[in-house]
Amino acid sequence: MEALMIPKDRRARTATTAPDDAAFDSWLNILFLAAFPLLLWLFRGSFAGVATALMALWIFSIGLRLIAHGHRLHQAYDAAPVARRPRLPRKILGSALIGVMVLILAGHQFATLMPPLLMGLTGMALSLAAFGPDPLRDKGEQQPVNSAALEVEAAQARLEDVLVELTDRIAALQDADLTRRSEATRAMVLRCMRSIGHTPEERARILKPVTRFAEMLETETARLEDAARREDFRFARRRFVAKLDVMAESFEERARRHGLRGGRDVFDMEADFLLERMPRESAA
Incomplete structure (x- = not known):
């Protein structure tokens, strides 16, 4: 199939x-x-x-x-x-x-x-x-027409560095399940960011939800790190996992709509997201 x-x-x-x-x-x-x-x-x-x-x-x-x-x-x-x-x-x-x-x-x-x-x-x-x-x-x-594309590439590189840093901070908590979940989610976000946009304009549009996702993940990671120093880490961990799942599903849905508006074939899009969801669900 x-x-x-x-x-x-x-x-x-x-x-x-x-x-x-x-x-x-x-x-x-x-x-x-x-x-x-x-x-x-x-x-x-x-x-x-x-x-x-x-x-x-x-x-x-x-x-x-x-x-x-x-x-x-x-x-x-x-x-x-x-x-x-x-x-x-x-x-x-x-x-x-x-x-x-x-x-x-x-x-x-x-x-x-x-x-x-x-x-x-x-x-x-x-x-x-x-x-x-x-x-x-x-x-x-x-090529002068490529200046906008270079700016988008630089923004993508900065976002990739931010997501890698956040994943490393989660890995520092020494929780193997959280590490697998965060790495699978990061891989999904980066894959969407790289594969959906084929022109500078499309890639610039996908940067906005990725930036918002990174900001939310940074906030939740900081809360999780703070809870790790207290006795309520188990509750904070469950809350982090639930919010991470919601954020990932919301981002996937928005990326799928963006890709369909951009003219990509529906079966191609579904196959991409199926391939990306498999490692994340295996981590769950």
Whole structure:
């Protein structure tokens, strides 16, 4: 049934974006396993060894997270005919952090700074060779008619950063179910924002409900964080889940109406929202 509902170009795009992201994240997770021998330092008994191991793992995890986020932004940059370069070169920064981790670890094995420094630079260079650098120039800026599109792209990038930050704040509460729900909702919002608008005018219209959604989610996240420091967290958690579901359904309905007004095929729209709803309902 799904094959009948989704056109070939939509099936191809659906089949190549989400699986590619999942495969890339899987490889990064495997790469993180390479740092597990550092856990042995935790049992050496020396304070310096424990502190170094924890610092190296922390730096490594941040570097991999920056590379993963930079990879997603690079894919969106490649797919868009007009796009701004990322405000932060996340893949370059992530590779630099990996180099810093190598420098710290090698510093315990040498009496001089030069060998660890060379090893750190080599680690950074290998990471850049493996994952590539970030886009360093705007794309399509030479066309005057594209200035509005570039402004919309910049606004979309800012909203994506806000949604990622809110999801990270929820994940910091260490509630696996809330984390899955918030990440699934964020993926739905970003998918709608990227797929519904095909012209600068359409993308500018979809930015308004996304901005409103982000503001409401920020308010509810702040209330949930405040409740986590008190004894009424269970009630606040139920309230947050209920409001998150209502906000997601309301946004989906508005995005669906916007897409239908924009001329998209009804079966194409329903297939998109069905594909996006599946991971969120599995999280529930």
